[in-house]
Amino acid sequence: MKILFIHQNFPGQYKHLAPALAAAGHQCVALTLRVKEATTWQGVRVLPYSIQRKQGGGTHPWLLDFDTKVIRGEACFNAALKLREAGFQPDVIIGHHGWGETMFLREVWPNARIGLYCELYHRTDDQHLGFDPEFQPQVPLAETLRIRLKNLNNLVHFPVADAGISPTHFQADTFPEEWRGKIEVIHDGIDTTAMTANPDVRFSLPDGSEVTRNDEVITFVNRNLEPYRGYHVFMRALPRLLKERPNAKVLIVGGDDVSYGARPPKGQTWKQIFIDEVRGQILDANWARVHFLGKIPYDQFTKLLQVSRVHLYLTYPFVLSWSLFEAMSAEAAIVASDTGPLKEAIRHGENGLLVDFFDGDALVSECCRLLEDAEMRRALGQAARQHIVQNYDLQTHCLPRQMQWVDHLASLTPQPLRD
Known part of the structure; x- marks a missing residue:
């Protein structure tokens, strides 16, 4: 089978x-913005295209998001035409x-079966758009319209x-x-053989x-x-956490940019804004126990979770972060927000603890409770890993199901072209 992957990165x-598909004997090709020259990676022929x-x-302004996706879709369309002319x-x-690249590929290959990675459909209800009262748009109704238009990319892909x-x-x-x-x-999928507990780890x-x-x-x-990942809540809880745990070291991983x-405000970062907000509440000796690590290599990230x-x-x-599942796989004791994405990952009191997203005091209290109770940490950590192994292990669960999904996709009748 000939399989074409589309991913900007x-x-x-x-x-x-x-x-895995290449190893199974399929001819795999990828179009991407990531490389500048054609190359081969683990049996996949990787071809570049540019915008x-x-x-x-x-x-x-409400259409800027869709405009970028159409531009990317056009660039990928032009690369696909050249690939078709070459006989593929x-x-x-x-x-x-999510970036629009697949938008026009049905026109290039009407007989191909197209399977999409469906990351998120943007919702405008209070649970999503209005979740955090601290960060509300100046004109809420206008923001609702803008978010609705962000789904144009999803909507044009549904018929494809x-x-x-x-x-x-x-x-x-x-x-x-x-x-x-x-x-x-x-x-x-989580590689649970690599992301596992290590009592001898040093970070x-x-x-x-x-x-x-x-x-x-x-x-x-x-x-x-x-804020989308609760950094502001965490930082505001930090002064009390450091006071109550005088021997704790707090290790923070993350960049200064914005993902979501x-x-x-121009010229500032969320990281520094909330450091400035709480720094005056923290003694220098306590602040010395806080370590901002930035973005770290994956081998160091593994050790970080193992030492946690x-x-x-x-x-x-x-969208739920991979890092949560990886921490669970490493048997870390988890305290997480009681928000929708966590419902299928954490069962409160069984494989982790859940607290209200906005309740920094509860976050500190539950963290301290775990730090005081080694048996609870052990039980929650082991249960967390068991949950990941049973439901999200790469080799025994996720990858075989993904391969089955590809086989199912190949058996479908392609969607007809629509105006």
């Missing part, structure tokens, strides 16, 4: 699936449509795709009912010192430190 979510067109200066006719196209895949039920359930029936819920801190499992280590991880939600005594995770009702 390939391999992205396909870092396990694409090599030539710039955004128009007169685009309405995929049986299956697998793509992440034959099937979808989504990593969690929460994410899949954001999609409208008429599309939800096409989406299979299969997580990307180096920026000051040259080390922490081990004998140290009281509290971890907090975001891709970028921002609104940007901070309590891992804190907060999120808006949004």
Whole structure:
């Protein structure tokens, strides 16, 4: 079978699936913006394409998001035409449509089956758009209209795709009912053999010192430190947490940029805004126990989770982070926000603890309770790993189901072209 992958940052979510399909004897090709020259990666022929067109200066602000996706869709369309002219006719196209690249591929290959990675359908109800009262738009109704227009990319893809895949039920359930029936819920998978407990782990801190499992280590991880992932709630809880745990070291991973939600005022970062807010409440000796690590290599990230005594995770009702599942796989004791995405990952009191997203005092209290109770930490951590192994293990669960999903996709009748 000939399989074409589309991902602007390939391999992205396909870092396990694409090599597995290539190893199974399928001819796998990927189109991506990530490389500048054609290359081969784990049996996959990776081909570059580039964006030539710039955004128009007169685009309405509510349409800027869709404009970028059409531009990317056009660029991928042009690359697909060249690939077709070279004789490549995929049986299956697998793509992440979040950036728009797959928008026009049905026109290029009308007989291909198209399967999309369905990350999120943007909702405008209070649970989603109005979740955090602190960060509300100046004109809420106008923001509702803008968010509704963000779904234009989803809506133009619905008639194109034959099937979808989504990593969690929460994410899949954001999609409208008429599309939800096409989406299979299969997580990307956690390598539980690599991400496992290690009693002998040692993690180096920026000051040259080390922490081990004998140290009281509290971890907090975001891709970028921002309100969508509860950074503001965590930071406001930090002064009390440091006072109550005089021996704790707090290790914080995350960049200074914005992955989701609104940007901070020009020239500032959410990271520094909330540091400035709480720093005056924290003694210098206590602040010395807080370590901002930035973004770290994956091998160091693994050690970080293995050395964690309590891992804190907060999120808006949004896409669930891989880091939570990886922390659970490493047997970390979890305190997380009681928000929608966590419902299918954490059972309160069984494999972790849940607190109200906005309740910093509860976050501190539950963290301290775990730090005081080694048996509870052990039981929750072991149960957390068992949950991940049983439901999200890469080799025994997720990857085999992904392969079955591809076989199912290949058996479908392609969607007809529609005006």
